[in-house]
Amino acid sequence: MKNIIFLLLVLASSQLHAQIVKQPFHSKALENSLIGTQSTRDIHIYLPEGYQQSNKRYPVLYLLGAYSWPIKYSQHIETMLDNHKKNGRNMEMIIVMLEGNTPLRGSFYVNSAVHGNFSDYVIKEVLPWIDSKYRTKASAKHRGIAGFSMGGTGALRFAAKNPHLFGHVYALSPGMFDEKGMAKSYLTSKDAIKRYQAFKKELATAKDPQAVMKAEFASFQGREIWNNGQANSYSAYLMAYAGAFAGNAEQPFGVHYSIDPAQKPLWYRGFGELIDLYSTPSVVAQLSSVRIDVGDKDDYIWISEGVLALKQKAQANKVPITFDVFSGGHSDQALARLEHHMLPFFNERL
Incomplete structure (x- = not known):
């Protein structure tokens, strides 16, 4: 008791x-x-x-x-x-x-x-x-x-x-x-933009888009995002930001405003x-x-x-x-x- x-x-x-x-x-x-x-x-x-x-x-x-x-x-x-x-x-x-x-x-x-x-x-x-x-x-x-x-x-x-x-x-x-802020941000990183462009091109023609994304995002997981250098972390951020604010039905990751200046308001909006x-x-x-x-x-x-x-x-x-x-x-x-x-x-x- x-x-x-x-x-x-x-x-x-x-x-x-x-x-x-x-x-x-x-x-x-x-x-x-x-x-x-x-x-x-x-x-x-x-x-x-x-x-x-x-x-x-x-x-x-x-x-x-x-x-x-x-x-x-x-x-x-x-x-x-x-x-x-x-x-x-x-x-x-x-x-x-x-x-x-x-x-x-x-x-x-x-x-x-x-x-x-x-x-x-x-x-x-x-x-x-x-x-x-x-x-x-x-x-x-x-x-x-x-x-x-x-x-x-x-x-x-x-x-x-x-x-x-x-x-x-x-x-x-x-x-x-x-x-002036966007011009000073990671969204202007040349290495990140190059990787973003290559990823979108591969994704557009992929027979297995999920496999492409899994491979592309592997270096962004856990401490790997920081351990693979600044360009890697900049790339993750650019892709994440693009997917959040710049996408549309045809281009879910958007089009970078350095390629199409008409897209700049979408990128700035975020x-x-x-x-x-x-x-x-x-x-x-x-x-x-x-x-x-x-x-x-x-x-x-x-x-x-x-x-x-x-x-x-x-x-x-x-x-x-x-x-x-x-x-x-x-x-x-x-x-x-x-x-x-x-x-x-x-x-x-x-």
């Missing part, structure tokens, strides 16, 4: 603590992508302390992973929240952690024939499923979205285009182009439209709060310059966005900023 009582006490005690739920989720939206993106994906869900014992409803933060950033980053979030609790700040929110990886390492969280319909996955599948399965405060003023790098780009796009769903957005070092959206007062007015952080020496110079160009336009148009330009590069202080800036931002607003 004593053993049974002890076990029950241990179980009850464990349920009082915050926990990460790791949930496989099958997405119809991601089925049948050209490159074979995995349609059953892990979602990590942080449930705050006491969730299992209460009838309370909680605000929700959606956190989007970066390009080639696996879902295991949820371990960092759990530690960050524990640190806040130890310092007397118990953050009572549900956090839903998603990643946008594909065989090309990044989907940019948009709908595309190449990667799959990632926007539909997040907006039409995951969000209503979370609200039906967990006790959420299912309104925009209690729902936020955030992300780092590619995740920051996705968060900004989701919020601007779905203000009825997300009231608050925070982006750390988001991919962003000003008018990162460039964010400046147009967030310098427009009527767009930002629909959101309760917007914050963008960026390093002043981002490794990807177009990100620093893009965010600073947006800051200038937003201030000129009197658009209420908070910018924080810190000293450092792309990944410098990323975890610290998530812990000490992002989480408090949402804790104060949701």
Whole structure:
């Protein structure tokens, strides 16, 4: 009897603590992508302390992973929240952690024939499923979205285009182009363009397109993407970006704008439209709060310059966005900023 009582006490005690739920989720939206993106994906869900014992409803933060950033980053979030609790700040929110990886390492969280319909996955599948399965405060003023790098780009796009769903957005070092940014990006790498052109030519005449893509993408998997040199990682990024933003029914990977200048607006749109959206007062007015952080020496110079160009336009148009330009590069202080800036931002607003 004593053993049974002890076990029950241990179980009850464990349920009082915050926990990460790791949930496989099958997405119809991601089925049948050209490159074979995995349609059953892990979602990590942080449930705050006491969730299992209460009838309370909680605000929700959606956190989007970066390009080639696996879902295991949820371990960092759990530690960050524990640190806040130890310092007397118990953050009572549900956090839903998603990643946008594909065989090309990044989907940019948009709908595309190449990667799959990632926007539909997040907006039409995951969000209503979370609200039906967990006790959420299912309104925009209690729902936020955030992300780092590619995740920051996705968060900004989701919020601007779905203000009825997300009231608050925070982006750390988001991919962003000003008018000169695309010319400074990996999309202009001669080696990457050459490989992209050769791959598309082979794919167009292939009897087994899946075999061609599997062979082409083999050097992009795991650490191989970095171990095979800069040209290899540039090629992966160019192909991923092209598949997300430049494709059409006849050319799913698009046509490079150096070959056909008429295609340039499609290539620019992926990162460039964010400046147009967030310098427009009527767009930002629909959101309760917007914050963008960026390093002043981002490794990807177009990100620093893009965010600073947006800051200038937003201030000129009197658009209420908070910018924080810190000293450092792309990944410098990323975890610290998530812990000490992002989480408090949402804790104060949701």
